[in-house]
Every structure is written in structure tokens, then in C-alpha cells.
Amino acid sequence: MTSVWGLGAFFAPETIAIIGASADETKIGGRPIRNLRLGGYRGQILPINPGRDTVQGLRAYPHLGDVAGPVELAIICVPAAQVPAAVADCVAKGVRAATIFSSGFAEVDAAGAAEQAKLVATASRGGLRLLGPNCMGTINTGVGLLGTFTSVIVNDPLPAGRISIASQSGAFGSHCLALMRKAGLGVNLWATTGNQCDVEVGDFLEYMAADPGTGTVIGSIEGVHDARSMIRAFEIARENRKPVIIMKVGRSEAGAAAMTSHTASLAGSDAVFDAVLRQHGVHRARSIDELMDVAYACSLGRFPTSRRLGIVTVSGGVGVLMADAAADVDLDVPPLPDDAQQRMKALVPFAGTRNPLDVTAQILANPGLIEPMFSTLITEGGYGSVIAFLSHLGLNPQVVAGLFPGLTRVAERYGDHFLAVSVLAHPDTRAALEKMGYAVFEDPTRAIVAIDALARFAEAFAKVPTPVAVAADMPRVTPGAIYSEYEAKALLRSVGVPVPDERVAASAMDAADAAQAIGFPVVLKILSPDIVHKSEIGGVILNIEDREAASAGYNLLQTRAAAAAPNARIDGVLVAPMIADGVETVLGVVRDPVFGPVVMFGLGGIFVEI
């Protein structure tokens, strides 16, 4: 029953019962209480513990049923054996959502999986949504809800912001929180799904895509269970112009082997997963650095207006490095128009003016140059984003003071462009630049990768998805049937795929006539639904150059077919033009275990495997 129904209770409950509440703040049943209070959660916290009157200073209840009013969210921290009773209690109490921290279920063995399935059955009868088991819970910084035992939260609550994260792995989700705190990136919602017995990452992604407090969505998944919910989430995010960044590991053979030993997640094809993300405008991060870089760049709320990138640099070599990096990710670095180059040359005589604009050490003497450089790139180069590499100048207070007025005006004037600075800078300089609207990166290559991701987001936001139109008079293919080459090509022709002018010859005379009509040279192929690999029986003759050779070829093919496959149904001989140039390609449909039918296209012939 994957859907977003009832997920709100995991993020904004008015009452939270902690089943298995502990007086020890470091215990798994003690931490959520401590964290909720640390976060300033204003709702009611209801510790459930049959052995104590108070827990961490709060009134405790022996049993969930003893609570007088309604309970929206229960956090279950008891050992696995007691979880079924706790879930039953939640259903009896009319709780809307339960987070199960406890481990010892499907991640252990088949018996655990069976126990887990029973929990789901119990919950679904009572309309209770389950998160976990074996998960780390949820966070909503907007209401101070730190409903988790993650060890990332020690003494400081998290900075609030507009990035939301759904992670199957609690460890990975926690790592993201640690990185975001370090980078000063604010969290909105956070959810970990663990064994995903009911609520999955895809459900949270959908919820976050629609959530007004969320600007950017990060998803970390180990496998896709419900492809439809995931794709729905992607499309809702796109409609709301929210970037989605996905981390999914197990790309390689070694990674997939490690994956299998780590989780029972359904694999599917990684290439198909990649294609699905591309199609729906989602960025797949290949490293944790990249995940954070792209999320950071998104957090500034500016997106490139095109894939055209303008570059300003104080080092010619690093300008070339950035152009290389742009080429790697398919950003364009086209030259400035000539007249604009002339004007730049007048400003900085030794400058490289093509794009990158190499301002050289002149910027030290005249930091005001930064403004005309940015402005010229944007207005005359028509670049959708501009990056300036300023090396270590962010550490020089005098240069920074000289750069700031111009940078401020540029950021104000071109609010619809993506602006970035690659620089080593003191934290306050960095913060000031970010406040103006600049993305600040130390490493220029990482900046380029992030700009590429943002340009793709902008393209995806602008692209109205066109539903696949299937013509009503589409020819039907008989399931299981094997079509001869001629029949298959006729089907393709009928739906608009161009195929060569081919004819079926039923006699040697026919073959000669067909060849003449097509034009020499031609190729002859034995035509039989029972002979799939024609060349193996010598069923193809190339370079037929005259009528005589065509007739003789017809007879030779019949003889060879009769010898090699006496029982094959022979439909004649296919006469086709000899096509010598072009690239042999392969087109097919594969059925992915996760995403269903997928169109496959690539290099054909003997290179299919390569």
C-alpha cells in the first residue's frame, strides 16, 4: 500500500509515544526523548515504560492504552520479540504512524522476514503506517522533531533549511546530516526507512516533492521496490521545480556483489535505472562529495538559463582545466563574440578574451574588473551560468574588499543566472558571497560538475513531459511468434521506422528482376523464420552485380538452405540493396525486473557485446 497517505504523522505529530522509553539518555529508547527535547519539540512526549513513573523527567505510562488522549506517532524501541505486541497496541489505540527502531527482522533471516510480514498485516488492518523496522526514524527541523537515535545529534540540534533527505540506510542518512552540519546546509525533513516493510524511500520522496518547506530532495536507495511510486515522486518534484538528487550504489560488479551480501534489495539493471533518472530529470550522484556539492548549489535557488558556460579566471591553466571539465560533463564553453572580446582586451591588455576570460594577476591591481567581466559574459556571451576562478584571493582582505561591490551589483542585476566563484576564502567571506547569491566552491572541477547538474535540472523543469502517444492503428505483434526478416521490417516500416527497399523473390527470375529494380549491387539473403542465424549456413551472398549472379545466387541459397535446414519453412530469398557505409546498430526491447519494458539501442553486429 505504498503511498503518501498518512506520512504527515511521521513529521508533524502533536503527540509522540515512545514505546520502550529509557531513562538512560544514551540508550536507543532514551535518545529520541533527549533529542526531541533538545530540538525544542512542542508537542507531547509520552514515554511508555511499565517499570517507571517518570522517564527523563517526563510522566511515563505503563502501557500505551493508559494514555488518555489520542497518539499520532509511536516510536517503538523494544526488542524484536516485543514489537508485535507494540504494533498491536498502536492499532488498538488508533495511532496513525509507528516508527520501529528495533532490528532483528527481514535483515536477519527468513523467520525475521515472516515476523515482519505479520507486523504489516496487523498494521494495515488498523490503518497504521509503519516505518522500519531497523530504521533510524524521522526529523522535521521546522517543528523540532528529532525522532531518531542517530549518533549525529549529540549536543547541537541541526541547522534548519530547505533540503529534505530520504534514505533507506540510517547510517548513510546520518552521514549526510553530519556533512550538512559541517557545510552549514540546513535540513528540513529527514527520514530513514530501514527494512521498508511499509513506507519506502519512494513514498517519502513523493511526500517531500509536494512539501512546501522542501526546496531540494535527496534520496538514497539500495534498490527500487515500487518503480511507479518512485517515478511519481520524480514527476511531482519536476512539476514543483524541485531538484531531486539520488544516490544509488551497486553500479559495478564488485559493488553489486557487496550489495547482495548487504541487503536483499532487488537489483534490476543499473543502466536502466540510470536511464530512468535521466528521463525524469533526476541527478544521480556518483560520490558523496558530488551529492553534497549539487545539493549545496541547488540550495541557492538559482539555475542556469542554458548549458552555455562563461568562465573568468586568474589562471589561464585553471581556465583550460575548467573547459576540460565542462567538456567531460557536456557543458558548452563557446567563445565570446569578437566585438566583446575587443572591449575586454581594451580593459585588460594581456587578458585571454575568448572564454575563459583570463584576467591574469591584473585583478589584484584592479579588482573592479570583475564587474565588467561578469556583465559582458552574461549580456554579450549569452552564457546561462558564469564561474570565476579566483585561486586564493578570498584569503586577501584587500582584494576581497575590492571585489565585493562589483560582485554585489552583478548578483543583483542577473538574478536569473547561476553565478559561482571557485576560491579559497575565509568562512565569513564565503558566507557573504553566498548571501549575495554566489555558489562558492574550492575546487573548480567540482563546481563544473554541480553547474552541469543544475543546468540539467533547469532543462528538466522547462520540459513538459509528453505522454507516449500510441497510435490506435498500431499493428499487433503476436506474442511468441518469430518473424522473418522481411515480416519484421514490414512491421517496422508500418510504424514509421525507415527500412531499405527490399523484395522477396520466389524464383531465380524473380531475384534477377528484383535486383534490377533495386539497382546493383544487391545482397541476397535466405528468407525463413526458422533460420535465424543466416550467415552460419552461408545464407547471405554479398555484392551481386548483375542479373546472372542474382539468379545463380537464388539457386545457391536454396541449395544451401535445403542442405543445412531441410525442414525449415523457406519463404523465398530477400533481395536488398548493398549498404556498405553507415554504422551497424541494434535496437531491442528488454524487460527490466524493476521498471518493465525498456528500449535498448546500441552498436550492433559483432560489437553488441563490446
Add this chain to the structure above:
Amino acid sequence: MTSVWGLGAFFAPETIAIIGASADETKIGGRPIRNLRLGGYRGQILPINPGRDTVQGLRAYPHLGDVAGPVELAIICVPAAQVPAAVADCVAKGVRAATIFSSGFAEVDAAGAAEQAKLVATASRGGLRLLGPNCMGTINTGVGLLGTFTSVIVNDPLPAGRISIASQSGAFGSHCLALMRKAGLGVNLWATTGNQCDVEVGDFLEYMAADPGTGTVIGSIEGVHDARSMIRAFEIARENRKPVIIMKVGRSEAGAAAMTSHTASLAGSDAVFDAVLRQHGVHRARSIDELMDVAYACSLGRFPTSRRLGIVTVSGGVGVLMADAAADVDLDVPPLPDDAQQRMKALVPFAGTRNPLDVTAQILANPGLIEPMFSTLITEGGYGSVIAFLSHLGLNPQVVAGLFPGLTRVAERYGDHFLAVSVLAHPDTRAALEKMGYAVFEDPTRAIVAIDALARFAEAFAKVPTPVAVAADMPRVTPGAIYSEYEAKALLRSVGVPVPDERVAASAMDAADAAQAIGFPVVLKILSPDIVHKSEIGGVILNIEDREAASAGYNLLQTRAAAAAPNARIDGVLVAPMIADGVETVLGVVRDPVFGPVVMFGLGGIFVEI
């Protein structure tokens, strides 16, 4: 006259004359004096300034000739027009080395290039080595020589260490210094070459490769002028077991276009450059982060004993991510032997034990587990390097205290292995880990890339380069001659390249006999040095299955050849076995403008272009 002769004077002179010395510490002629004193340089600093008695408190001389004793190094800071006289003065004074900061030479125009050539002529007559013009000078932290005007050195001298850098670009060289200071990496020698009128980056690389104070060499080049000196540098470094890391930009079309506008460096083929680096055991960094990561990892002085990588992780997902990253760079992540896995399972019941070893959150409760994990991977898995992903646990003092005793023992016991930790940690925790011998990386993917580079270095160090043995009786190829397919293959066979059993037929009967001897099916090809593209004239007949067809084919090919190329010399018809499987490849020799003859090998046939 590229060579290391006389380069020592750029790094360890006893006397330095500053020609164009300025009393203003911020001027190009003032900064080197200020920096030399800041660095604690103990030699003599001799300001040359005709207008002042003292400069920055030092006695100044009106003219270089007025200095009484010998001068080893001159730093020339005068405007371009005065540089020729300054160089002539250096020659007259018997100065050994001169660094020219001044710009306005080959980087500007042809007239500047001509002026620059004259400087070289003057200098070489006097045995004077020239650095620059348009460069930022040299550094040797060992003697406090900060002979540069780079703006990186403001108030702090640089940390000393064993990494040496030679960079054509002063801006890039300066950026590296800023990054190294930030990362706490120590510099030994540093040199920037600018226009490289005499001394080139390759010369400094060779000098650094032999320099006892240098452990790791970084080179940044925009183009290769003297391939031999560069290769000599690489081989000296390899003999001395010193890693060399090269940054060379301009890989892409866009990058190369930016390059052309930035420098007149000779391009050569980027693929050939890449291959040369691989062959000589040099790492090419693709980003600045990667350059610094690899240099950092090298600075610990430990190298992997093999490409087999063992992984410990507190997050299963990040373990898979690291296995993916290892596959991307071609490191192996083989599984632990079964019995070792059983023992690990006994230690941590919920652990993934294959490799990665997924220790889960158990490490929090029992940090001592880290020791048996590392030890088991090294002794029983036989991994050449081991990395542990510990997420944010380095921020938790209790966990750190629990991990340290085990980590210390592991580092002591396995000093010949490369050990790394990927962790968010306080700076002092990080420093303590590095002191033990662990490389500490925040991002696990970057750690894997660095480990790969170090494993390749270790392989390169272990590999004794085998000089190419050219047999004395090697057949000679006539320059300019075109060989028929048969002749060419005969040449290949004579030097040991296997070719199919092919025969030349001089008549239809011959063809039938040859075909029978080889075994059917065969292929017939017209044999003529004048017909290079045989298939275009129908000069190839495939799938000949009997004697009759072979005879007929012989005659048909003769007819076709006579019709298509009446003046061609026909050497007969080649009869060869029909080879249907295998992958068509291409093998050739191309002459690279920088590196000379290069063997080219790749996919052949119609896919050569792809």
C-alpha cells in the same frame, strides 16, 4: 640546452642579487626581498638599485658590477626593455642563474619572442641559466629561499616538507602552495618556469627526482617541449621510488581551444601523452582535488603491496559505494576467505563479512573491533591496502579513544601496507591518525582514487623497465614503399606476430589447390600493391566452399581487377582461411609531434573511427 646543469643555483645560492630591487614591499621588486627575509634566508641578499643606498634596510648597489664578491643567483624585476642589459650584466659578473620575473616577451607577440631568443643567446654564451621570463621564481623551504613574488606568501612562511612542485604557470603553482598550506602539506622545492626560454618544467622534474629532500614530485605543464628530458625525469624518479603527479590540461576540444588562446605550447596528442605517463609510472591528475589527494597520500610514505583492497565500513551502503569506486579505477575488492569470514561473523553477528566488512553500529559499542578487522583483512585477505569508513565517528571523543589503541597497533604491525580512514574528524584526531601512518580522507571515493594511484606507483617502482630489444636480424622496411597484404603479413610473421595460413595463387588451379590445403571455407582476395581498398572493387569473395568455387573465384577476381584497375600490378590471388569469429582490430604506428613514433592499437574495421 635543457638539462639539470646549474639548476642548484636556483634553489641553494649563497648570494642573491635583486636587479630592480624596490623599497616598496608590495612591488614585484620588493616582494622577493621581503619574502627571503620572512623565510629566514641565511645567504646574502644584494639589492641592485641605482637610485638608493639602502633597500628595505639592506645595503643597495647601483649596479651588479659594483658587488665585490661572486653572485650565484640574480632575480631580474626590471621592465622588459631593461632585461637584456640585466642579463648581459649577469654574464659579465659570472652569475650562474637568473630568474626573470619581467613579462612582455614571447607571451605577447613575435617581437617579444625575438627579444626572448636574444636573452637566451646572451646567456648561453656566458654559461648562465635563465628561468622565465614571465615566471614567479623558485622556493626552497630547506634554506628559507622564498625567491618569488607570489601573493600566497603574505605573512607566513610555508610549512616545510618533502613535496616539490614544478609548474609552468605561476598562478597554478601559487594555487598549489595555498592548497598545501591549507591542508598542512609541507613544501620542499617549488619552481615556476613561465615562458621557459631556457629551463623547462622537465628539467626541474629531473632535478627534483634526484633531490634527496624531495619525496614526491608534482609537475604542472601546458605542453611538452623536450620529451626526452621529461621522460628522463620520470625514469629517475621511478628509480628513486618517488611518485610523480602531473597536471596537464587541454584534454578536451574546448580545453584545447582555450589553451591555444592562452599559450603557444605545442599540443601533441593527449592520448599519446596519457600513454607516455602510464608507461613511465606517472599519475596524471584530472582535477586539483585529485592532485592534492594523491600528493597527500604519497606524503605518508606507505604504498599498497597489491591492487587488492580491503574495506571496513560502518555503513553497508558506503561499503558498496567504495566497491563501485574501486571498480571504476580498477582496484580489486575480492572476498575474504570463508574461514576468516566465519571468524568475523562470530565477532559481529550482524556484520557483512565478505569484503567490505560491514561492522555496523557495533563499532560504537565495541570500538576494539577495529583491530581484528584490520588484522584479518591484511593477514588472511592478503589485501595490499585497507580502508575503514567511519562516517562521523571521528567527531565523537569516546569512540575515538576506543579506536586509537587498536589502530595504533595495526599501523605499527603492518608498516608495509597502505592504511586509510575515511572519516569526519576534529583536526587533532586527524593529525593523530596521520602520525600513526593512516591517510585520512573525508570523502571515501576520493580515498579510493588516491589508493589506486598509489598502487600504480608501487607497481611502477617494482617494475624494472625493460629496454626495447630490437633484434639484429629485424627485417628492414623500405621507406615509402607500399606492401601488398601478403608481403606485409610476411613481414609481421618474421618478427613473431601470428598471421593466418595464407597462400598466393597464380592460377585458378593454384587457387583450388591452396584452398584445399588450407581447408574450406576460404576467402579469396585480389593481391595487388596498387589496390588498397579491395572491397570497393569487389576484390574479396567470402565463403568459398569447394574447389570449383575457388577456381571460379580466382577468375572472377582477375576479371574484376582488370576492369576496375587496368594498370594495377596484380600479384595473384590470396587464398586465406575464412575467420568468422574474433574481434577486428587495427594496429599501426603514428608519429606524434612531441613524442615521435607511437604504436596505435584499437577496434578495427568500420569501427576505427568510433
